[in-house]
Every structure is written in structure tokens, then in C-alpha cells.
Amino acid sequence: MIYWRPLVQSDLSRPRGAVPLAGGALWFSQVERLERGRAPQVVPAAEAGSALDVLAAPRADFAGLAMDRPRIMGILNVTPDSFSDGGRFLAPQAALAQARAMAEAADILDIGGESTRPGALPVPVDEEIARTAPVIAALRAAGVAVPISIDTRKAAVAKAALAAGADIINDVAALSYDPALGPLAAAQGVPVVLMHHQGTPETMQADPRYDDVLLDVFDGLADRVAAAEALGIPRSRIAVDPGIGFGKTVAHNLALIRGLSLFHGLGCPVLLGASRKRFIGVIGGAEAADARMPGSVAVALAGVAQGVQIVRVHDGTETRQALRLWQAVNGGEA
Numbered sequence: 001m002i003y004w005r006p007l008v009q010s011d012l013s014r015p016r017g018a019v020p021l022a023g024g025a026l027w028f029s030q031v032e033r034l035e036r037g038r039a040p041q042v043v044p045a046a047e048a049g050s051a052l053d054v055l056a057a058p059r060a061d062f063a064g065l066a067m068d069r070p071r072i073m074g075i076l077n078v079t080p081d082s083f084s085d086g087g088r089f090l091a092p093q094a095a096l097a098q099a100r101a102m103a104e105a106a107d108i109l110d111i112g113g114e115s116t117r118p119g120a121l122p123v124p125v126d127e128e129i130a131r132t133a134p135v136i137a138a139l140r141a142a143g144v145a146v147p148i149s150i151d152t153r154k155a156a157v158a159k160a161a162l163a164a165g166a167d168i169i170n171d172v173a174a175l176s177y178d179p180a181l182g183p184l185a186a187a188q189g190v191p192v193v194l195m196h197h198q199g200t201p202e203t204m205q206a207d208p209r210y211d212d213v214l215l216d217v218f219d220g221l222a223d224r225v226a227a228a229e230a231l232g233i234p235r236s237r238i239a240v241d242p243g244i245g246f247g248k249t250v251a252h253n254l255a256l257i258r259g260l261s262l263f264h265g266l267g268c269p270v271l272l273g274a275s276r277k278r279f280i281g282v283i284g285g286a287e288a289a290d291a292r293m294p295g296s297v298a299v300a301l302a303g304v305a306q307g308v309q310i311v312r313v314h315d316g317t318e319t320r321q322a323l324r325l326w327q328a329v330n331g332g333e334a
């Protein structure tokens with residue numbers, strides 16, 4: 001199999017024949033031709049043939065948001081043990097205040113009640129529902145209108161969240177953990193985020209291995225997209241995410257971030273969730289997770305430069321400022 005990775009550009013001056021990336025402001029005129037067991041080759045975009053159609057086509061709106069510009073998904077973990085903000089927003093009042101503040105900067109709010117950090121243990125369903133659904137209901141009652149995603153692997157949690165006013169299911173297991181979650185998403189007609197992972201949170205960082213991490217993750221996501229489609233979830237309601245840190249070493253994470261534009265070949269919006277993760281601390285020299293904002297912003301912008309449509313972040317205000325500047329410099333909407 002041959003894979004085509006667009007070499008994404010943002011320059012306002014475009015050569016003749018430049019191909020728009022996913023109907024947005026970025027473009028490419030060359031692609032990297034990737035094949036297992038062969039050296040990568042940079043070739044003119046036209047050599048990608050019909051694969052260009054998928055790379056160039058505008059993406060459908062996702063939860064009502066146009067996907068022709070980058071969007072910020074702001075994280076709210078209503079957990080005692082999340083790796084960077086665990087315990088801070090467990091009390092309902094604290095969760096609500098943080099969610100309202102985050103909604104000022106973010107296009108989507110991602111609410112989770114179970115940590116999936118390395119080593120985390122599963123949370124009972126009732127507990128996860130009690131942490132998340134009331135916060136979602138309270139946000140809606142307070143008039144917060146931004147799309148809300150429920151970050152869960154479990155159908156019962158997603159169902160309660162959707163009933164409380166959530167719009168999107170964000171599953172770090174890409175519908176492989178709970179067999180009832182895919183059918184629920186299909187029946188309710190809601191968009192889903194399918195994230196790649198290897199192993200389970202308990203053990204995933206033990207010794208992750210890949211033949212070729214970029215191509216293996218691409219194939220893994222292609223399989224999960226196909227499985228979701230088979231359940232009746234159309235590709236237009238799916239976003240894909242390479243799953244930074246989920247069964248990946250620092251080198252794996254870097255290879256995925258460098259190669260992010262490959263995932264546009266799946267024909268879905270691409271989501272990047274790198275915020276405050278360990279590799280940012282390792283490379284950036286920031287031991288404490290809450291000291292990793294600058295590195296997180298840098299990685300979010302690196303994703304945006306490769307045409308990622310959604311960045312999932314803890315620091316919504318700071319990321320919004322950085323994004324505005326990036327867009328202004330690159331001539332896009334500020």
C-alpha cells in the first residue's frame with residue numbers, strides 16, 4: 001500500500017496548481033510518498049492521483065462547527081486523579097466555574113470523568129455519570145451554548161451526557177472498549193472522535209512497539225473508521241486522533257506530530273491532543289504538568305500548521321491567543 005502525506009504550506013503566495021488542504025486556507029503542491037520497506041520520496045502532488053480528491057475535499061461541519069479553520073477543544077476533567085488537573089474541578093461548583101471560563105476561549109468543551117493517564121484504573125459507571133452529567137446539565141441551564149463532548153469509553157456515561165446536553169462522543173478507545181457505544185452514537189446521530197491507542201491505560205506505556213508508528217496508527221484509525229461506518233456512523237460525523245501518549249514513547253509521539261498531515265487522507269477532521277503530556281515535560285524540561293503550557297501551545301501550533309482542525313488543550317485562553325497570532329501572520333481569520 002502507498003500512503004500520501006501532503007507537505008502542508010501556509011504561505012500566502014501559492015504556486016499555480018497548489019491543492020487546497022481539506023477545503024481550508026492551507027495548501028500543498030508536493031506530497032511525501034510513503035511505503036513500508038521503502039525510503040520516503042517527495043513527489044509532485046499530482047502523482048497522488050485520486051488520493052488528492054480526499055485530501056482536497058472540504059470537511060463536513062463537525063457538531064455544527066465549520067472545519068475550514070482550526071478549532072479549540074478545551075478540557076475539563078471532573079476527576080480526582082487526572083495527570084495535570086486532577087482534583088481541581090471535582091467539586092461541582094469548581095467544575096462549573098472552570099467550564100464557563102473555558103467556554104470563553106474554546107469552540108468545544110470536552111468533559112471527562114475518568115482519567116486515562118498511564119496507570120489509571122477504570123472508574124465505575126455510576127461514579128463517572130455522577131461526575132459528568134450534572135456539570136453538563138448545569139452548563140446548559142446556565143445558557144452555555146458551545147458544543148460539549150463527553151470524554152468516555154462507556155455507553156451508559158455517553159447516554160447520560162447526551163441526555164444532559166452533550167453533542168459529541170470522544171472515545172479514547174475508538175469504540176473498541178464498550179460494544180454498546182458505537183450503536184448508541186449511530187442511533188443518536190452524534191459525531192464521534194475516534195482516537196488511536198495501543199493497550200489499556202493500566203499498561204500502555206510499558207513497552208509500546210510499532211513497525212512504523214505513523215503508518216501503523218494510520219492503518220489502525222482507518223480500521224476504526226471502517227468499523228464505525230459499518231455501525232452506521234457516516235464518515236462525515238467522525239474525527240480522527242492519533243492518540244498522543246496512548247501507548248507511545250517520546251520518539252513515537254514526535255514521529256506522529258511530524259507526520260500529522262498524513263491523517264487528512266482519512267477524509268475526516270483531525271484532532272490533536274498533546275496538551276501537557278509527558279513528552280512535553282521531557283523535551284521542554286518541565287517536570288510539573290501544569291508548567292507545560294508554553295510547550296503545549298508550541299505543539300498545538302505545529303499541529304495547526306499541518307492543517308489539524310481541532311486541538312484539545314488545557315490552556316484555552318493561552319492557546320486562543322497563540323492561534324489568533326498564528327492566523328493573523330498567515331493571513332487567515334484572526
Ligand code: HH2
Pocket residue numbers: 075077079081082083084112114115116117151170171172193195241243244271272273274312
Ligand atoms: N487525551 C486524554 C484524554 N482524552 N481524547 C482525545 N480525543 N485525545 C487525547 O489525546 C486525549 C483524550 C488524556 O489527557 P487528560 O484528559 O488531560 O488526562 P486524564 O486522562 O488523566 O484525565
